[in-house]
Amino acid sequence: MTASISGAVEALLLLATEPMPAVELAExxxxxxxxxxxxxxxxxxxxxxxxxxxxxxxxxxxxxYYTRPEHADLIGRWLLEGQRGTLSQAALxxxxxxxxxxxxxxxxxxxxxxxxxxxxxxxxxxxxLIEEVDRDPETGARLFGTTSYFLxxxxxxxxxxxxxLAPHLPDASSLEAELSELAASAPVEVEGESNE
Numbered sequence: 752m753t754a755s756i757s758g759a760v761e762a763l764l765l766l767a768t769e770p771m772p773a774v775e776l777a778e779x780x781x782x783x784x785x786x787x788x789x790x791x792x793x794x795x796x797x798x799x800x801x802x803x804x805x806x807x808x809x810x811x812x813x814x815x816y817y818t819r820p821e822h823a824d825l826i827g828r829w830l831l832e833g834q835r836g837t838l839s840q841a842a843l844x845x846x847x848x849x850x851x852x853x854x855x856x857x858x859x860x861x862x863x864x865x866x867x868x869x870x871x872x873x874x875x876x877x878x879x880l881i882e883e884v885d886r887d888p889e890t891g892a893r894l895f896g897t898t899s900y901f902l903x904x905x906x907x908x909x910x911x912x913x914x915x916l917a918p919h920l921p922d923a924s925s926l927e928a929e930l931s932e933l934a935a936s937a938p939v940e941v942e943g944e945s946n947e
Contacts, residue, residue, distance in 0.1 A: 753881035756780055756782055756786065756787065756790050757790055757793070757794060759780055760776055760780070760787065760790050760791065760794065761794065763776055763779055763780075764776075764814060764815065764816055765816065767813075767815060769813065770809075770810050770811055770813025770814055770815040771813045771814055771815065772812045772813045772814075773787045773788045773813075773814065775813075776814075776918035777792075788852060791807065791809070791814050794807050795807040795808070795809075803819075804818060804819055804822055805817060805818050805819060806818075806819055806876050807812060815851075822859065836876075838875075838878075839871075841866075841868075841871050842871050842874055844864060844873070844879070845860060845864065845868050845871045845872065845875065846875055846880060846881065846897075846901075848860050848863055848864065849875070849881050849895050849896065849897060850897050850910070850913060851913065851916070853884070853894075853895065853897060853910075854884050854894035854895065854896045855894060855895055855896075856890070856892040856893065856894055856895070857869070857872060857892065857893065857895070858892060872895065874940050875924055876878070879900045879901075880897065880898060880901045880904070881895045881896065881898060881901070882895065882896065882898050883895060883899055884895075885928070897910070930940070
């Protein structure tokens with residue numbers, strides 16, 4: 752195996768959200784494209800021969816990791832059942848913002864929470880707790896709201912049954928306005944996505 756670049760190729764592919772062409776990998780590694788292509792084929796063969804739970808596939812013009820089809824049922828059960836039971840504090844806070852202020856854009860959620868919420872929104876969408884419900888007519892931003900599954904999990908028939916905010920807190924719109932002012936004056940930090 753072309754050991755000198757195989758680790759770097761794996762690292763880049765693990766970060767990729769779309770299939771990566773060999774030419775892009777070669778440019779990133781500053782090595783000839785044919786060396787990268789040889790490495791990709793060797794890695795794919797290695798994963799196949801050692802029975803890994805994932806495989807490296809060439810799809811279209813790029814390469815990407817995929818879990819093996821024989822594990823699809825296990826992964827489906829885990830995603831749909833095992834992971835639905837627990838949400839991180841960040842996910843719970845974001846879900847509360849969406850539930851009380853929907854429809855709401857990703858930007859507004861980030862401004863209210865004071866952190867980037869991209870990873871948390873992906874988690875909540877994957878778990879079918881929120882979904883895109885509309886687009887902002889002025890900005891075109893996606894607007895999120897809760898799903899029927901959210902209502903089911905909360906034991907509610909409709910959103911009006913959400914418990915009121917604590918008596919000592921202002922109503923949701925006043926709270927949003929106050930938090931927005933605070934968020935506008937504070938720098939946005941990136942929040943980790945672990946355990947979400």
